[in-house]
Amino acid sequence: MTDEAVLNALREAARLSPENLPLRRHLADQLLASGNLSQAEHEYQAALALSPGDHGIAIGLAEVLVRQGKNEAALTALDPLLAMPEHPVRAGVLAAQAMLPVNRMAAAHWYRYSVARDPSQADPELAHRLGIGQPSAPPPSPAPAAPAQPPSPAPAAPAQQPSLIPTAHSPSVVPAPHAQPQAAGGPYGSADAEPTAEVEHSPVTFTDVAGMDTVKEALRMKLLLPTQQPELFAAYGKRAGGGVLLYGPPGAGKTHLARAAAGELGAAFVNVGLADILDMWTGSSERNLRATFAMARRNRPCVLFFDEVDALAARRSDMRQAHSRQIVNQFLAELDGVDEHANEGVLVLAATNAPWYIDAAFRRPGRFDQMVFVPPPDTVARAAMLSLMCRDKPQAKMDFDKVARATEGFVGADLKGLVDRAVEAKLHESIRAGRPVPLATGDLMAAAKTMRPTAVREWLGTARNYVLHANESGAWDELLPWLRDLR
Structure with missing residues (x-):
């Protein structure tokens, strides 16, 4: 029988037995091999409807779509596979092909990562188009810490328009295959993106911080002492970690204090800026948050510091866009952790000049349950x-x-x-x-x-409005002494 005769026989058999999954998949594979891409797409879609979780069918469908230039649809089909802890290597190569027209750097990351796991999947033509050579195998990572993840393409907007995460990491980085947290969703949503914030080890300690004895003591009780005397704290059900919200006027030393807390313990320090989290694509910011928390948990004991946190934790009642509210929801979920031990050994410090704009849910016990005023120095x-x-x-x-x-x-x-x-x-x-x-x-x-104080009086003037007129809960009582001399 000729090839076309074989295909016709398979088509007829599939028509007579539409629920026969192996038959439909075989027909789709043969149509793909013969170059009948439109028909192959139809058959793969039908097979995938019969078995939505079949990885091979999803990869076949993605391959058909990539060959037809339907890159958005291809990434949608690959999304569940890319979210797997050990995604199929072929899925990563296809993802690189689909991303190439719009984000060469992300495509190069996925190609390097996938081919390093299975060199037999190397595609010299694709590598040439990406402008890279053949990658070497990823370096082994120490257990139990999991190394950074490959960059994930960003999830689609509600209208299913394409969107990709711009990554700041070098294309030469080959992320290692380790378990990835669940994706935020969307056609480009896979596992958490590789966090752009970096793990540091601070040389600064509390001896380098003048004054602020009350603030230092609060931080010692949260992370330092539970780590040094675990048995004593365990007797009272207390563990190292938790959340502390530092607030006060600009320039009062909140970031310096956070670095000193990490240096005092000898813990890892992750300084998270807004650019490390916020992304223009729907869903990407949430995934960046999740990736950042995952990195901190892998490097515990760790001080995870969010500066200008009011941009990530603003009151949801003030937000007009659902996307912004989802960032707040994701932040709250990460603070809670998947279980009661999830954030043990992770001290989440946040700093803000405008604590009154932060959603009240963050001040719930177990989250930023301790608000610490960082005053102007006496x-x-x-x-x-x-x-x-x-x-x-x-x-x-x-x-x-x-x-x-x-x-x-x-x-x-x-x-x-x-x-x-x-x-x-x-x-x-x-x-x-x-x-x-x-x-x-x-x-x-x-x-x-020749100098004047920059912002203290202006900040205290703003704080005065909240202390005197919006302090029913007593949250701002400790600011009262600072306002007595304000004219």
């Missing part, structure tokens, strides 16, 4: 901060107390700017003298006269 703290900032610079005998008294209302960022300005002036003098000229108290005083 005179003693300012003197200590100036001493720390000048300790590695040539200096004469310094009267930091005098400078501290002259810098009322200055926060850490202001003091840093003051020292930088004084150092610049001293550098000009040193260049003229041909030798290092020690920094003196007068240099700092001269710089202080």
Whole structure:
């Protein structure tokens, strides 16, 4: 029988036995092999309707769609496979083909990752179009930590328009095959995208933070002491980890304090910026959040720090778009964890200048159940901060107390700017003298006269409105002493 005769016989058999899954799949495979792509697509769709979870059928359908240039539909078919902890290698190669026209970097990632697992799936033509050579095998990762995941194409918008995650990672990175969290969904939604935030190890400790004794003690009780004395804390059912919301005026040292908390423990530190989470494509932000939390759990003990958290945790009642509310919902779900031990050993620190805009659900016990005000430094703290900032610079005998008294209302960022300005002036003098000229108290005083506090009074003025008129719960009571002298 000729090939066409064989296909006709299979078509007739499938017509007479439409529920015969092996027959339909065989017919679809033969149509694909013979180049009858439109008919093969129809048969694969029919077979997939009979067995929605069949990986081979989904891969066959995706291959047909890619060959026809229907890349969006191909990625939709591949989505359930790419979300698997060990996705079929052929699915990854097809995903790379489908992504290539719109996101070469993401396509290169998927191709490298897949072919590194199974070199027999290498496609020299595709590799040439991607502009890459043949990847080497991914390096082994230590157990039980799971390494970073391959970048996932972004999920589709509600109208099923294509969308891809732009990734900042180098195409030379070959992610290793490990279990991936569930995807956010959509035609490009797969497992969590590879987080763009990086794991650091902070050299800063609490000795590098002047003042803030109350804040330091709160952080010690949350992470440091439970790790150092686990038996004692276990007796009371307390574990290392939890959530702390740091709030206060801009420049008061919230980020510096978070780094110091990680350094004090010797824990990993993940500084999460808005660009690491927020994405223009629907569903991508949620997946980025999930990936970031997963990375922190793999590196516990870990301090996971979210700066400007009000952009991720704003009040849902103020939001007009469902997508924004979904980000808040995902954030809450990650704070809760899949079980009571999910976030053990992960201290989630968040900082904001506008705590009154944060959804009240975040202040529920078990989430950011401890709100800590990071105040502007008092005179003693300012003197200590100036001493720390000048300790590695040539200096004469310094009267930091005098400078501290002259810098009322200055926060850490202001003091840093003051020292930088004084150092610049001293550098000009040193260049003229041909030798290092020690920094003196007068240099700092001269710089202080040219500066004004940046934001404390303005911030306290805003806070006053909430303290006096929207404080039914008593959440802002600790701000009251700071408002008494505000005119």
